[in-house]
Amino acid sequence: MRDTKARSVKCEFSSKCRFCEEYISKMPLTVGVYKGMYCNHDFVKCARYMVASDLGYELVPHELYPTHDIQARKIIAENEAHVKPQRRCTMTLEVRYAERPGYLLVRVCGKWEELDAKEEIEALREEAEKRGITRLFLDVRDMLPPESLMTRTATGGYIAKLLTPPFRVVALAEPEMIDGITEYSAVSQGAIFKVFADEKAAIEWLHDRTTTIIE
Numbered sequence: 001m002r003d004t005k006a007r008s009v010k011c012e013f014s015s016k017c018r019f020c021e022e023y024i025s026k027m028p029l030t031v032g033v034y035k036g037m038y039c040n041h042d043f044v045k046c047a048r049y050m051v052a053s054d055l056g057y058e059l060v061p062h063e064l065y066p067t068h069d070i071q072a073r074k075i076i077a078e079n080e081a082h083v084k085p086q087r088r089c090t091m092t093l094e095v096r097y098a099e100r101p102g103y104l105l106v107r108v109c110g111k112w113e114e115l116d117a118k119e120e121i122e123a124l125r126e127e128a129e130k131r132g133i134t135r136l137f138l139d140v141r142d143m144l145p146p147e148s149l150m151t152r153t154a155t156g157g158y159i160a161k162l163l164t165p166p167f168r169v170v171a172l173a174e175p176e177m178i179d180g181i182t183e184y185s186a187v188s189q190g191a192i193f194k195v196f197a198d199e200k201a202a203i204e205w206l207h208d209r210t211t212t213i214i215e
Helices: 019-023 028-039 047-055 069-087 114-131 149-162 181-188 199-207
Strands: 094-100 103-111 135-144 168-172 192-196
Touching: 019 028, 047 069, 047 094, 094 114, 103 114, 114 149, 135 199, 149 181, 149 192, 168 181, 168 199, 181 192, 192 199
Parallel strands: 103 135, 135 168, 168 192
Antiparallel strands: 094 103
């Protein structure tokens, strides 16, 4: 099953974004190109969508153009650096989704509990199937460690049971959180799953087209 972009899914911010309406009188040809490239086709590559999906539409700068992807990444990085210490203290598991070219980014923060993990993995499968995406990037750097090693083992089992191939799943975690238990549990039960502490390596593995389960 090939990952499909949001061509069949409408941009969730289309009813809020007024960029094209405000600029069409000033640059009609350019706005037409933007609509064809982003609004009506590949909206996850739109800089405005990138900021809105990560931080909320209210934090999208009025003057941010759809093509300003570098500026969008800078805005996201600066904002997350500011809020990260606060987010780490929460005890409730919170999950946010954001489409990226070729994969679904899933940011998770809060306390790692077995029941919550199972429910969120079930919700993730449903969300991924709805969007037609099989490559999943789990950013769990803001998760607090579980109290029991059994929680790690059980979570790996849920990943294997609910995110079966063709799902390909990578997790980005803090080095001190990685002990191999969750990965072994998931992979030994048939999942295509790997945990990294390096973001670049994680993305490269996620985009790897090999289908071997145990790597």
